[in-house]
Amino acid sequence: MLRRRDFIKAALAGISTLSLHPLGWSHSDSSSSWLWSAVDDAQGHQILGYQPATGEHFRIGVSERCHSGCRRPGHPQVALFARRPGRSFHVLDANERREITRIEARSGYHFYGHGTYSPDGRYLYATANRIHDGAGLISVFDAEQGYSLHGDIDLAGIGPHELRLMPDGETLAIGLGGIRTHPDYDRVKLNLDDMAPALLLVDRRSGTILERHAPSHHQLSCRHLDIAPDGSVIAGYQFQGPAWERRPLLAFRSPQGTYNEISLPDELTDELRHYIASIAIAPDAHRALATAPRGHRALLLDLDDGRLVASHSLRDAAGALPDRQGGFWVSSGLGAIYRVPGDGSAPQQLEALNLSWDNHLS
Template structure:
């Protein structure tokens, strides 16, 4: 199940010179690891919020009732700080680890990333995709915030790429690495500050055919650990069935990775939907799904979030209208909560007003706060004229 390899692309002489310059620039980027192996990453959740004062505010893409696309900065209590229009429907978001910036990533096959000031909502810049590339809706910063890594599609070849952008030069594109598969989706920075964690969904799509899945019979997903400086693939793990698509993931401070599947085969099949990689393991551990839940989950997991203490993970199942909570010590499904059309999930630290736990959003404009025991702590609160997209990012 595990593989190792080299992630850099084959190049012609001119491209090779450009790659050497890229590797030299990346090698000069400090890792800024924290004690205990936790990197101060530009992440999306409580595990990456160490050193920040939690403000009880999250970032998400959303649409209004007319279908207009927006980026929104909203408190857990449902009080919107700002809302800014964007051209393309967005998907995921992240914040800069040191600057008050929020990045909103266009959803596949979009070609823009919008950068906003967290305090005012002012648009700082817009990043456009390179020729023959589109974004997959996710990205992450290096520990010092100098480099942005994004999941992208090389449209002509259909191969996955990790684009690399220089924050200090108005996000100029430095180059790219092979992602290790087709359809790279969510990407996170490993707590070691050196590795990128990539969910390669395995599904081939092209802009001219929209979101039509072109290779379902031959698709192969994987989870990849990629060296963010050299592009070398340190490890890969594949699902038990080739039509299980790894899409979304989270990582705890100790390096435990939890990811969710979206099964592309017959609805009558019974497959696990949540998978875990423990730090010392070389294999993926697929967590058993009790048979009685198979019809309700409808073979689809949206977002993943790991609790600040690392003992519990949330996986949302929007097609089944259910939030699932998994015990990471036992690897078992611990409990479920009904929440219609739930998708976004965010692990949050405690604030003066709210406990540590999770914020979950849905397509109806609602947010629900769950404490670390998996019990509802606030809400649901609803923002009018709002339909939240699939993900949330911590301010």
């Protein structure tokens, strides 16, 4: 395990040059760097704020298990979404360390656990499901009007999951999982035979679908993704077919709009057990990292060509986020938090907390 005082020296050396808190607002201590995650512990469902450089952390209790979060640009706010199929999202004031509002889904709708803000922080875009017909939507909320509903974007598909904003600030990239669920049946998958997953690019203002890229098999559920400054997208799949079949689990959308799946060694693909949980891109190192909790793996890829740089054994690897020093923070469902260097060297465990991290870091 990396000694705390050694880590602090290294972390502050790299982070002290930042002028903004990584959540997007000015902070009296510009060397502070907080991570956010949904967690579960002996007290129940929590949202955790964690500072890797010092180990400081705090928890905010919530009423249901949450999944992923996003930071509001220019404001000390973080939104975290209930885990699919979820009925609410929570908005926190990170400076005051408290929940400031909870937004409930409309009757007949639920959320899918992910969202992102517009560049100016006014609008929050959340993936959602209209329950009666299974229509996949992006619900748009006006943060300046108390997160009132502004409208919906119809995605002409089922099961949108993670979404992020492209570098142009106008286009949303969405992992369309293709899986229909219903809150009355918890997480039961209702349409495995006729799934139609895709990676979508959508104009956030008009709702026009600009690109639709289908995986090589209809049961490769396109769930998670991250975006590089040049518009490259790495997408992660979760295969819903037979356990004995071998399918690619990662894909690359180039800045020019071409779409190809990434080949990994057969033995490694088998180890991943059909499941990619989180994708993160470190633009300063041209590296991407994908976690595979069922296979206990963290995969480091070269962003330029999709080449596998390293495959690290990491128990129940869960959330991933760039650390702004060419590497990544990676959480574990078993409670540990790691730094994974971008050069392919071994992960460094910072510490282990008595909790279970969810599959995403913000």
